[in-house]
Amino acid sequence: MANSAQTQPGGAQPVGSCFPKLTFILDxxxxxxxxxxxxxxxxPSDTPSNHLIDIPTPNFLIGTSRGVIPHFSRDHVHSANGISWINVSFESFLEQTPPVPTYQAGSQPLHDFFGFDSSKHIVSLSLRDPLDAREMPPNGNSHVSASCMRxxxxxxxxxxRSYVLTMQPDIAFALSDTPFTAVPHSQKRMTKSIERSAAWLADLLRPVEHTMDDSSTESTPTALNVFVHMAGGTSTSARRAFSHSFMETLHGLEADAVKPLLCLDEGVAGYAFDLAALHVRPAPSSTHNDKGGGIEIAESSLILQNSELLAQAPTPNAAHTPTSISSSMIEPISLLSLTPTLDELLRASLDPLPIAKPRLVTDVRSPHEILRLIKDVGVDVFDAGWAVKAADxxxxxxxxxxxxxxxxxxxxHRKRDVGHNLYDAKYAYDFVRLSDAFLAGCDRTSSSKTPVCPCAACSPVAITSPIYHSKVDVQSHQAHLDEGTSREQFSPPFTRAYLHHLLHTHEMSAHTLLVAHNVAVLxxxxxxxxxxxxxxVDQHExxxxxxxxxxxxEExxxxxxxxFHTARENWKDVKYARGKGRLAREAQKGKEVR
Structure with a gap:
């Protein structure tokens, strides 16, 4: 069931100077x-696209499945101006040894293999999908359990480390020992988690060794832009202990391993928080086979794991705790608050750390949670997974x-819905644009203060110039070339009734248009x-x-x-409406569960 990826990937490992430089400016x-x-x-200047990508924050990144943004083609990705940071989960390629993407040659193999624009897109690489919270076999002292199709x-x-140096991502995520097993997690497990995560971060920050012309070897400091997952689970003291562990000055062999870094934090470009392990885990009877429970969305975005069970976990003897991080740094679980809030956990991790590094949060569940984390914590980047799931x-x-x-x-006094459930029959004859808060491109006027939604659904563009397939076509339309550049005109927006029709007829373009729209709204x-x-100017103001x-x-x-909950039920009804064979059996199981 669990095989180790022992064969080294194809391609030579580059020296550290090949990696781009990531900087964060706190205005x-x-x-x-x-x-x-x-x-x-x-x-770097020797790459095909010597370009500066400047992303204002707060902003968002969008995840992929096997390197593909859900429901998007490459043309959709390039036309979505709001998408600047794309994350690739490498675990989905581990069914082959070595993984297929590692055979890609060139100075920017990650961009070239997946077809992203290196002048526009920052592409990061993580081992696991941060939105996948399914229960996994436990990690070991020298390995992380990852899930692939086999x-x-x-x-x-x-x-x-070999995969990262071969694929040369713009940003790499260090391995993290996040427990994806049933709670409670003992104090000993928390100690192991933060020890392993710190050790694996140090391994990724080691200098790159390469062979010189005289067959000697030279070590070059890695220029990797490394984001570290903040470990510690639901324990505020464990989170503080982890932050302190890579802020401390290194000595002896540990210092030599990451030389010239004085502490691990000097090699860290940013901090990441994966909320998937903190949100409530679905009941076993309703667990879906898809990642992270499929399209399930938590009832409350601030509910954490069962703290009462966590408090009942036995505290192990300190004599059996690993020595690099003393158990005295972690308060006994029985003394912890039984109801730690999300902002308290994030603050505990960030309190000992420098202020001028970016903070990334994945698996947010609502716009309300995004705004609260900006207000109470100061998060800089969020993932767009909830917006994509809404389109699903x-x-x-x-x-x-x-x-x-x-x-x-x-x-x-009813609050507005954050969106429209286009599976609902009331939209069957609703021939208006998707959003009331934004205008369509063709409705834009110079005097209107209402913003325009630039997505492909609300502002579709009709190209007036011909599409050339050969030199003969160019000669046939010489008049258009003489006129200069092509002109683009906005077509009428796609309506709610049209999307309602596409959804009920299982047309894939429905979800493509919805993802484009939801990402634009985000x-x-x-x-x-x-x-x-x-x-x-005044920060207090x-x-x-x-x-x-x-x-x-919020009001x-x-x-x-x-x-979202109503739409999910309607989605299930439409999905199983014409089911035969396996779909029919799944539909029957769904009725029994209800």
Whole structure:
């Protein structure tokens, strides 16, 4: 079931100078609270695209499945201007040894293999999908359990380092010993988790050894841009202990291994928080075979693992605890708060760390959670997984931040839904654009203050110039070439009724249009956040104004995301409506579970 990836991947390992330089500029903000900055990636001069990618923060990244953004073709990716950071989960390629992407040659193998634009897209590489919270076999002292289409594979730190140096990602995520087994986790397990995570981070930061002309070897410091997953689970003291472990000055053999770094944090480019392991795990009877429970969305985005069971876990004898991190650094579980909030856990990890490094959070579940984490913690980057999952179940997002005065709650004091469930029969004859908060491209006027949604569903573009397939076509349309550049015109938007029809007929283009729209709305949400935070100089005034806008957003929009739950049930009904064979059996099982 679990085989180790022992064969080295194809391709030579590059020296550290081949990697781009990632810098984070904090324009405004403090340790905790709303802040704005810029994430800048500068590629070396010897690469085909010597280009500076500048991403304003707060912003988002989008994940992939086998290197493909769900429901998107490469043309869709290139046309979506809001997508700047793409993450590739490498575990899905481990069914082959060595993995197929490692055979890609060139100076930018990761971009070339997956077809991303190196002048526009930052591409990061992680071993595991951060949204996949399925129960996994436990990790060992020298391996991480990863899931691929042929089962579970054991990936050693040496394997992962080899994959990273071969694929040359813009950003690499260090291995983390995150327990994906049933709670409770004992104090001893927490100690192992933070020890292993720190050791695996140190292994990735080791200098790169390469052979010189005289057959001698030379060590070059890695220029990897490494993000580290903040370990510690639901224990605030364990999280502080992990942060302190790579802030401490190294000595002896540990210092020689990562020389010239004085501490591990000097080699860290940013901090990542995976919330998938913190959110409530679905009941065994309702566990789905898809990653992270398929399209399931938590009832509450701030619910953590069962802290009462965690408090009952036995505290092991300190004599059996590994020596690199003393058990005295972690408070006994029985003394911990039984209800740690999400912001308390993130603050515990960030408190000992430098302020001027980017903070990434994955598996957020709602726009409300995004705004709260910006307000209370100061998170810089979020993943767009919840917006993509909304498109999976036929929800077109319809929200705006800051909320205009005209967007009050309904007269009966019902909060607005964050989107439209286009599976609902009421949209069968609703021939309007997907969003009420945004205009379509063809409706844009110079006097209107309502923003325009630039997505392919709301602002489809009709190209007026011909498409050339050969030199003969160019000669046939010489008049168009003489006129100059091609002109683009906006076509009428795709309507809710049309998307309702596509969803009920199982057309794949429905989800493509919905992903394009939802990602554009998410981009607009974070653009609104940056606009507010950049509009004032006084930080205290900025925090006050932003908190007021967040409160108004929570008062206007439904934080329970009830439209998602309704849409999920409608999605199941449509999926199994014409089911035969396996689909029919799954539909019957679904009825029995209900």
């Amino acid at each position: 405004q903000g403090k340790q905790f609270g709303p802040r704005v900055g810029r994430l800048c990636l500068t590629r 089962g579970v594979r054991k990936v050693t730190p040496a394997d992962w 179940i036929g929800v077109a997002l319809d929200l705006i931040f800051p909320v205009p005065c005209s967007h009050d709650s309904d007269p009966d 981009d607009a949400l974070l653009t609104g956040v940056r606009t507010i935070l950049s509009g004032h 900025v925090a006050t104004i932003f908190a007021r806008e967040v409160t108004r957003f 206007v929009y439904d934080g329970d995301m009830s439209v």
